[in-house]
Amino acid sequence: MKKQATITREKLGKLILTVVMSIISIVYVLPVLAVVLNSFKLNTFVKTDTFALPTAESFAHFDNFIKGMTFGNYPFVNSVLYSVVITLLSTGLILLFTSMAAWYIDRRNSFLCKVVYYLCVFSMVVPFQMVMYPLSKTADQLGLNTPWTIPVIYLGFGAGLAIFMFVGFVKSIPLEIEEAASIDGCGPVRTFFSVVLPMMTPTLISVGILEIMWVWNDYLLPYLVLDINEYRTIPIHIQYLKGSYGTVDLGATMALILLSIIPVIIFYLCCQKHIVKGVAAGAVKG
Amino acid sequence: MTSVKKKNALQKPLSRWGWFFLGPVLVAFIIGFVWPFIQGIYLSMCKFRLIKDAKFIGFDNYVAVFEDENFLRSFWYTALFAIVSLVLINVLAFMVAYVLTQGIKGSNLFRTVFFMPNLIGGIVLGYIWSMIFDGILSQYGTSILQNSTWGFWGLIILICWQQIGYMMIIYIAGLQAVPEDMLEAAKIDGARSDQTLFKVIIPNVMPSITICTFLSLTNGFKLFDQNLALTGGFPYIIQPDGSSIHTTEMMALNIYQTFYSSGSRSPGVAQAKAVIFFLLVAALGLAQLAFTRRKEVRQ
Numbered sequence: 232m233k234k235q236a237t238i239t240r241e242k243l244g245k246l247i248l249t250v251v252m253s254i255i256s257i258v259y260v261l262p263v264l265a266v267v268l269n270s271f272k273l274n275t276f277v278k279t280d281t282f283a284l285p286t287a288e289s290f291a292h293f294d295n296f297i298k299g300m301t302f303g304n305y306p307f308v309n310s311v312l313y314s315v316v317i318t319l320l321s322t323g324l325i326l327l328f329t330s331m332a333a334w335y336i337d338r339r340n341s342f343l344c345k346v347v348y349y350l351c352v353f354s355m356v357v358p359f360q361m362v363m364y365p366l367s368k369t370a371d372q373l374g375l376n377t378p379w380t381i382p383v384i385y386l387g388f389g390a391g392l393a394i395f396m397f398v399g400f401v402k403s404i405p406l407e408i409e410e411a412a413s414i415d416g417c418g419p420v421r422t423f424f425s426v427v428l429p430m431m432t433p434t435l436i437s438v439g440i441l442e443i444m445w446v447w448n449d450y451l452l453p454y455l456v457l458d459i460n461e462y463r464t465i466p467i468h469i470q471y472l473k474g475s476y477g478t479v480d481l482g483a484t485m486a487l488i489l490l491s492i493i494p495v496i497i498f499y500l501c502c503q504k505h506i507v508k509g510v511a512a513g514a515v516k517g
Numbered sequence: 518m519t520s521v522k523k524k525n526a527l528q529k530p531l532s533r534w535g536w537f538f539l540g541p542v543l544v545a546f547i548i549g550f551v552w553p554f555i556q557g558i559y560l561s562m563c564k565f566r567l568i569k570d571a572k573f574i575g576f577d578n579y580v581a582v583f584e585d586e587n588f589l590r591s592f593w594y595t596a597l598f599a600i601v602s603l604v605l606i607n608v609l610a611f612m613v614a615y616v617l618t619q620g621i622k623g624s625n626l627f628r629t630v631f632f633m634p635n636l637i638g639g640i641v642l643g644y645i646w647s648m649i650f651d652g653i654l655s656q657y658g659t660s661i662l663q664n665s666t667w668g669f670w671g672l673i674i675l676i677c678w679q680q681i682g683y684m685m686i687i688y689i690a691g692l693q694a695v696p697e698d699m700l701e702a703a704k705i706d707g708a709r710s711d712q713t714l715f716k717v718i719i720p721n722v723m724p725s726i727t728i729c730t731f732l733s734l735t736n737g738f739k740l741f742d743q744n745l746a747l748t749g750g751f752p753y754i755i756q757p758d759g760s761s762i763h764t765t766e767m768m769a770l771n772i773y774q775t776f777y778s779s780g781s782r783s784p785g786v787a788q789a790k791a792v793i794f795f796l797l798v799a800a801l802g803l804a805q806l807a808f809t810r811r812k813e814v815r816q
Contacts, residue, residue: 245621252616252623256630262645262678263633269648281652328541335538339531347543354550356802358739360772361795362553364788365560368568369553387549390542409527419527419534448638450742451773466640470746473644481648488641495636503629510635511686 263492270295270486277481295486302483303472307490310468313378314447317464320378321385322442325393326435328386333397334427338409348398354391359451362388367455376456384456385446393438396512400434401427440502440509447495465491561788571785578789587762588790591771598669598767599737602676606733607726610681614688615714628689632682643746646675650747662751668765672740672747679743680736684729691725692718731805738798741769750774768794 268284269277276289285291300307336344366384370376375383404427412422428435450466459467469491472484499506531538556568561578565571582588613631617624634642650661650671661667695718703713719726744750750766766774772794775787 245619248616248619248621249623252621252627256627259630259634259678262649265649265652266645277648278651278655281648281655324545328545331538332542335531335535338527339535340528341532343535344539347539347546350546350551354546354554356799357550357554357795358769358791358798360741360769360791362550362557363773364553364776364784364791365556365568366549366553369548369556373548375548383545384549386542387545387547390546390550394542406527413527413530419531420537422527423538444636448641448742450638450640450745466638466742469644470640473647473746484644485648488644491641492637496633499633499636500629506636507632507686510683511690 266485266489266492269482270489272482272485274480274482277485291482295480295482296490298480299483299486299490302480302487303468305463305468305471307468307487310463310465313462314464316378317381317385317453318443318446321382321389321446322439324382324386325389325442326439329390329393329438330397330428330431330435331423332390333394334401334423336394337398337401338406348394351391351394354388355395359388363451363455370456376458378457378462381453381456384452385442388452389442389445392513393442396438397431397434400431404430434512436505437509437512440506441513444506444510557788558792560785561792562785564783564785566784574785578783578785579793581783581786582789582793585786585790587760587766588768588771588775590762591766591768594669594765595738595740595767598672598740599734602673602680602737603730603733605673605677606680606684607729609677610684610729611688611726613681614685614692615718617685618689618692628682628685631685634679635683637679639742640746642675642679643743646671646678647747661748665752665764668748668751672743672765675743675747676737676740680733684733687725687729687732688722691722695721727805727808731801731808735798735801735805738801739769740767741773744770745773768797 265281269281271285271291271293272280272289272295273291276283276285280289283289332347336348366388370381370384375381408430409422409426412426413419417426448466449464450470453462453464454467454470457463457467459471463471469484469487472487473479560568560571562573562575563571564574564577613627617628637645647661650667654660654664654667659667661671699717699721700713703717708716744765744767748765750763750770752765753761753763755761763771763774768790772787772790775790776784
C-alpha cells in the first residue's frame, strides 16, 4: 500500500512539473507571438496596444507586408537574396577548404602546419572589434566588398573554429584506411575526396550548421565591409529601418522581422537534431 | 598537435600538395585575420585619420583610453552585466535541464521551445524586445531609451531568453552522463533528493558547469548586436563639459562608437580600446583553459 502511495505521489509531482513547464513554454513563445500580432497592426497601434489582438480599427490586413517589401527605398527581396548568397557561398567555402586544410595539418604535421593550427586556435579568442577596422579597409582595397567576394573574409575569419573542429575529428580517423588507399595507388587528392571526406560527414553537418547560423545572423562584418547603399543583408536592412529614427513604421518593421524569422524557425524544426548537436559541439569555442 | 607522431606513409606524398590543401585557407586567413590583427596592434600606437598616413606615437592612445570616462564606465557596466547574466542564465538553465531529465511528459517539446530563440539573430532579437518593453513602458509614459534601469534589466531579460536554451542543451548532456549506478546507490542509501542533487549530481556535471560559466561570461563581455538594437547606449547624460555618458553602452559598442560615430576623435584611440578589449577576452579564454585542464588532472 505504501509503495503505491509513493508511486501516485511521484506521478502527481511529474504532472505538476509538466503543467509548470507548459506555462513557462507559453510565456517563452509570447515574444514571437507579439511579433505576429503586431505585424498585422497599423503603425500607430503597435506602441499603444502592443499586446492586444488586432481590432477592426487597428487591423492592417497585409498592408504591412506589402509596404515592407519596398520599405526604406530598398527592396526586401534583395536583402533576402544577398543574405542567401553570402550564407551559402561562405558556408560552402569554409566547409570545403577548412576540411582539406585540417586533414593536411593533421596528417602532414610539419612545422608550418603546427603554426597554422595554433594561430587558428588563437583566433578563436580574438573578438571581432580587434580586427574590424583594418579588416574593413583591407577588404575594400582587395575588392572583397560585394556579396560574391565577402565569403573570402568569412573563410578567413571563420577558419579558426572550423579547423579546430575538423582537426579534432581527423585525429579520430584511423590512419590505416588512408594508408591502404595510398598503397592501392590513390594520390593525396583522391584519397581525401573519395576516402576521407565521406567519413567526415557528421562533422561537416555540425560545422555547416554553426557557420550558417553565424553568417545568416551576422550584422557587423557585412555592415562594415559591404557598400550598404547597394547591398544590404537582412540584419543590415532591419537595423537600417529601425536605426533611422523619426519616421519608423513599427508595423512594417514587425512584418519584415516576421518574414525573416519564419525561414529560421522552419529550418530549425526540420533539422532540429542536427542543429542541437552542432551547436553543442561548437560549445568548445570560448 | 598533442603528441609526436610516428612517420606515416602519407607524409611524403602529401608534402608536394601543401599549396593545394593549405593554400586557400592560408591566403584567406592572412587576409581575414593575421594581417588585420598585426595592423590593429600597430595602429593602436598611431595617430591617423586614414591608415596610409598613420604616424607612430607610442602609448599616447592607451593613456587617452584610461582617461576616457565613458570607456571606464562601459567596462564596469559590462562586467556587472556579464556577472548578473552569468548567474541567472546558469541557474535557470540548470533548473530547466534538471526538470527535463526527470522523464516528464512533453520534455522534447519543451526543449524545442526553449532552444528556439537561440537561432534568431541579435539585431532582430533586440528589436523584438524593444517593441515589447516599449509596449509596457509606454503605459507609464516612458521608454526603454529613456530609462537606464530598464535598459539594463531589459538586456538581461533578452539575453536570458536567448541563451537559457543553449546552456540547457549542454546541461542536459551533462546530466544524462551522470552514472546510473551512482544515482541508484544514493537512492538505496536513503539520500534525500536535495542530498542527491548536491552530493552526487552537481559534482558529476562540473565539466558542463565550467563550460557554461565561461561561455556565458565571454558572451556577456562580447555582446554587441543586442546592445546596439535594444538601447544603442541610450539614455545619454550630458556632462557639464559637453561630453556625454552613454548609460547603457557596453564595451564592444563603445569601441564601435569610438571608431565610427560622427564625433569620433581618433580611430587610434578606438583601436587601443580594441586591443585592451582583446586582452581582456583572451585572458578569460586562457583562464577557462587553465581551469578545465586542472580539473582534468584531478579526475
